Amino acid sequence: MTRVLIIDDERPIRNALRDIIEYEKMQVEDAATGAEGLEKLEKDKFDLVLCDIKMPGMDGIEVLEKIMEKGYGTPVVMISGHGTIETAVEAVKKGAFDFIAKPLDLNRLLVTVRNALDKSVIVNENKVLKKKISKTFEMVGNSNAINQIKEMIEKVAPTDARVLITGGNGTGKELVARWLHEKSNRCNFPIVEVNCAAIPSELIESELFGHEKGAFTSAVNQRKGKFEQAEGGTLFLDEIGDMSLSAQAKVLRALQENKISRVGGEKEIKVNVRIVAATNKNLKEEIQKGNFREDLFHRLSVIPIHVPSLNQRIEDIPLLADHFIKVLSEEHGMTNKKLTKEAVAALQKIDWTGNIREFKNVIERLLILCDKTITDKDIKQYASKN
Numbered sequence: 001m002t003r004v005l006i007i008d009d010e011r012p013i014r015n016a017l018r019d020i021i022e023y024e025k026m027q028v029e030d031a032a033t034g035a036e037g038l039e040k041l042e043k044d045k046f047d048l049v050l051c052d053i054k055m056p057g058m059d060g061i062e063v064l065e066k067i068m069e070k071g072y073g074t075p076v077v078m079i080s081g082h083g084t085i086e087t088a089v090e091a092v093k094k095g096a097f098d099f100i101a102k103p104l105d106l107n108r109l110l111v112t113v114r115n116a117l118d119k120s121v122i123v124n125e126n127k128v129l130k131k132k133i134s135k136t137f138e139m140v141g142n143s144n145a146i147n148q149i150k151e152m153i154e155k156v157a158p159t160d161a162r163v164l165i166t167g168g169n170g171t172g173k174e175l176v177a178r179w180l181h182e183k184s185n186r187c188n189f190p191i192v193e194v195n196c197a198a199i200p201s202e203l204i205e206s207e208l209f210g211h212e213k214g215a216f217t218s219a220v221n222q223r224k225g226k227f228e229q230a231e232g233g234t235l236f237l238d239e240i241g242d243m244s245l246s247a248q249a250k251v252l253r254a255l256q257e258n259k260i261s262r263v264g265g266e267k268e269i270k271v272n273v274r275i276v277a278a279t280n281k282n283l284k285e286e287i288q289k290g291n292f293r294e295d296l297f298h299r300l301s302v303i304p305i306h307v308p309s310l311n312q313r314i315e316d317i318p319l320l321a322d323h324f325i326k327v328l329s330e331e332h333g334m335t336n337k338k339l340t341k342e343a344v345a346a347l348q349k350i351d352w353t354g355n356i357r358e359f360k361n362v363i364e365r366l367l368i369l370c371d372k373t374i375t376d377k378d379i380k381q382y383a384s385k386n
Contacts, residue, residue, distance in 0.1 A: 002117060003045065006030040007037035007063060008052040008079070013102075017050060020106065021113070034058030038066055046074050048116050053080035053087065061094065068095040075116040079104070139172070139179055140323045141316035145308040149176060156303050157183035162255075164300045165278040167307030170357030173278040174238065176305055180276055181234040189233030192226050196247075197239035204247045206263045209254075215264025227260050230273045240300070241281035241292060252296045275300065310352040310359055317348050320356070324363040337367055342376035350383060 004026050006017050014030045021028050029044070031037035035058055037051065049067065053060035064076055078091040081102035088099035097116045100109060139150060156163060157180050165173045174193070181191040199207050206215075210225030226235060237243070243251070254260045255275060259268045277300045286292035310317075321339055329336045339347075352358055362383045370378045 002026040002047045004028050004048045004050065004113075005037060005040060005046040006050045007034060007055075007060070008050075009033065009055045010052070013052070013079075016104070017109075020109065024110070024113075034060065034063040034066075037063060041067065041070070041072060041074070046072075048113060049074055049076045050113075051076055051078055053078055053091070061091065064091065064094050064096055075119050077112055077116055138323070139175055140319050141313060142319065143308075143313040143316045145313050146316060149305060149307065152303070152305055153179050153183060156180065156305075158185055160274050162274070162300055162302045163276045163305060164283075164297075164303070165276065165305045165307060166283075167278075167280065168309050168355055169280050170355035171307040171309055172356050173280075173307055174236070176307060177234070177236045177238075177276045177278060181236075181274075184234065184274065186233045186274055190230055191234040191236060192230035193236045193238055194226050195238045197242040201244040201247070204244060205250060208247065209250065209260045209262055211263035212265040215262070219264065222262075225260070225262065227254060227271045227273060228269065232272055233274070235273045235275055237275065237277040239279055240277040241279035241283055241286055245291075245293065248293045248296050252293060252299060255296075255299050310355045314348045317359075318344050320359060321347060321363060324360050325367065328360075328364050328367055332367065334367060335372075337370065337372055337374055339374045340376065343374050343379050346376040346379035347383065350379075 002025075004021050006014050006021075006028060008014050008017070008030070009032055011032070014032070018028045018030060029040055029046070031040055034051075034055055037049070038058075040046075041049070051060045051063050055063075060078055060080070064078065067074065067076055075097040076095065078088075078096045078099045079102065080087060080099070091099050097119060098112045100112060139146065141147075153176065163177075163180060165176050167173050177193075178191060181187060194207060196204065206219075206223070206225065208225050208227060210223050210228060211219045213219060213222045237251075250260075254271065258271055260271055261268055283292050283297050283301075287294045287297060318339075321344065325336055325339070328334075347359075347362075354361075365382050366374050366378060369382055
């Protein structure tokens with residue numbers, strides 16, 4: 001049941017609000033002071049707070065500030081008999097969902113309560129979704145190589161330093177990029193991924209910088225590029241070694257000046273993004289071949305992070321196997337299956353040329369095709385390349 005907390009020093013107001021909200025089939029708690037209200041918020045979870053502004057001792061604005069500081073995520077609607085535009089603006093600036101003046105208008109109150117509760121549902125859904133995403137992109141392993149990467153991420157993530165992630169296909173470069181974003185100060189803004197290898201060279205500039213209407217034949221509307229879409233957050237340039245030289249020149253300029261121009265446009269647009277790039281190529285060799293700009297390489301590789309192959313971290317295979325069995329079993333609605341020690345040892349002997357991506361696929365195959373216990377014979381039949 002939906003739970004609402006009313007904080008008001010006037011008993012008649014508390015009773016009137018209680019009657020209205022309980023009539024709407026919601027559960028109500030009330031508090032006569034700001035301190036009492038905060039104490040109840042500390043002990044129980046509420047979906048909405050209705051808080052008076054003028055109260056003796058701790059006033060409503062102070063209560064609002066404390067609620068915001070604690071990060072409860074509960075929408076707060078401020079109520080006052082001394083309502084002014086300045087007070088309303090101050091309350092909203094400090095995080096209030098809305099402001100209602102006394103005497104209370106019943107319809108206005110109910111609409112505001114419903115809207116605030118809708119927001120509460122969305123916030124909670126986003127929290128659940130974020131947890132699922134974090135779980136999906138969990139970095140699993142205790143090998144020295146992985147622990148070094150984790151330590152590097154902890155140090156680098158809070159900064160805006162550009163990061164160049166290198167490693168073979170399927171090693172988890174995207175995972176490192178997402179961890180850098182999740183642990184950064186930009187985590188509440190988007191991370192936007194561009195796969196430079198998957199976009200034709202003639203379209204990469206439009207994809208990155210956007211285009212104006214009429215810039216080329218199929219440009220029927222103005223379109224924002226990935227730089228603008230990632231504003232305030234992180235732009236992840238995957239497989240940057242496959243980017244054309246002309247696009248590289250424009251990316252270099254964007255990094256130097258924090259400005260871009262859309263294709264077909266003359267206006268310069270300021271951008272505030274953190275660049276994380278990744279490649280499976282040796283960029284120093286690509287520079288020697290004339291395929292990659294040396295100045296861009298130095299701009300991108302302020303912090304280099306190399307992700308090892310799975311063959312270089314086979315001690316992580318037992319943990320990885322348990323992790324993927326759990327995650328994939330949930331996805332498929334299956335019960336967890338167990339690996340015998342011999343099965344784990346057999347997995348550690350395989351040459352994982354496709355790295356983590358290949359390993360995950362094999363675990364999924366074993367889950368679907370094997371009985372409750374996965375044995376070394378199953379590994380030989382369904383996973384071994386011999």
